[in-house]
Amino acid sequence: MGAGQSGLQLALGLQAKGYEVTLMSNRTADEIRTGRVMSTQCMFDSALQHERDLQLNFWERQAPRIEGVGVSVAAPDATRPIDWLGRLKGYAQSVDQRVKMAGWLDTFTQRGGQLVIHGASVADLDFFSRTYDLVLVAAGKGELVSMFERNATRSPYDAPQRALAVSYVHGLGPRPEHPETEAVRCNLVPGVGELFVMPTLTTSGRADILFWEGLPGGPLDVFRGVNDPGEHLALTLELMEKYTPWEYARATKVELTDAGGTLAGRYAPVVRNPVGRLPGGGLVLGVADVVVANDPITGQGSNSAAKCAASYLSSILMHGDRPFDEAWMKATFDKYWFTTGMPVTEWTNAMLGAPPEHVLELIGAAGRLQPVADRFANGFDNPADFDSYFYEPEDTADYLAEVSSSLSPVPAE
Structure with a gap:
């Protein structure tokens, strides 16, 4: 359910591995192509690599590097x-999602995928959960999101x-x-x-x-x-x-x-529990911003969506023919959360608040120390790197001292 970055990337990835995939979208490719912009997507190297791995990087030569x-x-x-x-x-790129999602949707149908143009309801999911081996919800807005409970311990903001x-x-x-x-x-x-x-x-x-x-x-x-x-x-x-x-x-x-x-627009950042329970007893698994929706201040939305789709694809392929039960769903989400979701959420929430003194010092030092500027910039590709030098004043001080000493000339004897 959902034809955005994660839903389409995952559908096309499963399709390429021989799975029978039905994709539900509330809009046709032409409606997406001629509609309103949806995002400010800027994808960094490791997220772009997931598209390259599936040979879905159709616009790489045209998009600005x-x-x-x-x-x-x-x-x-x-x-x-x-x-x-x-x-x-490695260079980053931004492709208007009207271009990418419309193009990917056309590719999915050209490759024999079943596309249903319909705004899915919870009642629809109830039926699908009895018909399909696995139902994934990648539509981050609307009625379907209500099935996934907010995780209060991981969601510090309610507005x-x-x-x-x-x-x-x-x-x-x-x-x-x-x-x-x-x-x-x-x-x-x-x-x-x-x-x-x-x-x-x-x-x-x-x-x-x-x-x-x-x-x-x-x-x-x-x-x-x-x-x-x-x-x-x-x-x-x-x-x-x-x-x-x-x-x-x-x-x-x-x-x-x-x-x-x-x-x-505006929305409250939120982390939700990954398993949705349907009235008929079936289970569905939330994908990307259905379960981890951060503020776009750190530009991680489409990057996280690509990484989530790649992680879920790997988990599905490794699982083989066994049932996709609740334990598997939770383990699949946990793998994504601890590698990508948690580091992104921690960094984004830190950037939303007033920066503490040591972060101001770090940002100021980047103007004098090019290695600091470069490392901060590459954190957009790998937010987990911030853990070693960004959050604690002592870690920041140690890092800046280390960079400064490495760039200082060695005094002559």
């Missing part, structure tokens, strides 16, 4: 005391932590400091929110995404009820001019890619 992650911190006077660029070991506003645009100029480098730009405005700018491939070719994350009730939380795409973009640019003028300076000639190129 994102070689770095830049961080800028705004001061109250709208200058940027911190501004640096970390280099990625949205950011108000989100997205615009896909043509005509954005390069950052003059690194005009030759395609990069994701993270602009942090303390007490206000964040602006992310990233290259992407959309339905009309190369474009850029302007993505505001505002603290609820704050000066960026002004997009609710704005339904006109032109008004949405004008508001986005007005806020850029006020809070991130260095980004606004390259956006003065932008225009929306299409009438569906804007998106606004």
Whole structure:
């Protein structure tokens, strides 16, 4: 159930291994292709590799190669005391999900997969659980999610932590400091929110995404009820001019890619229990953001979805012909949670709060120490790496001292 990054990747992966797969989507490929943008997806190297492994990287040659992650911190006077660029070991890419999901959906049917265009209900799942060996729910919104109980011990927030506003645009100029480098730009405005700018491939070719994350009730939380795409973009640019003028300076000639190129909303980050119980006694397994939905501040949504689909595919293949019982479902989720879900959740929740002093020191040091900038940037690909130097002041201090000493010249005898 669900034709997003995880549902389609898993369906195509199972199909390639000889499984009979039925995929349920509430929209056709053409409806997805011509609809509104769905996300701000930027996928890093290890997530992209899962697509390559299944030979689903259809747009890799066309999409911009994102070689770095830049961080800028705004001061109250709208200058940027911190501004640096970390280099990625392997490039990242963003492909508009309207392009990717429509293309993958067409591929699934061309390869003989059974596609049902229908918004599934819990009653449908009750029937399917008696008909199919395994039912996976990869639709992260709507009635189906209610089957999966919120895990309070893993979900510290019960309300949205950011108000989100997205615009896909043509005509954005390069950052003059690194005009030759395609990069994701993270602009942090303390007490206000964040602006992310990233290259992407959309339905009309190369474009850029302007993505505001505002603290609820704050000066960026002004997009609710704005339904006109032109008004949405004008508001986005007005806020850029006020809070991130260095980004606004390259956006003065932008225009929306299409009438569906804007998106606004909010949701509470949540971790849910992975097994859904149906009224008839059947069980279903939740996938990706059905069970682990983090705020997009760390850009992990599509990355986690790809990693979840790859992990579940491996678990299904290893299980063979045995029944997919509750114990298997829990073990399958746990494998994903401890390798990917938990590190991503810990890092994302840390980034949503006011940064402690040692994190501010770390981000500042990255402007002086290129290895620190590079390691932070590559954490977007492997969030588990933050555990060794990001969360505890002592670990951060030890790491910065180690990098500083390695870069210091050895005194002559």
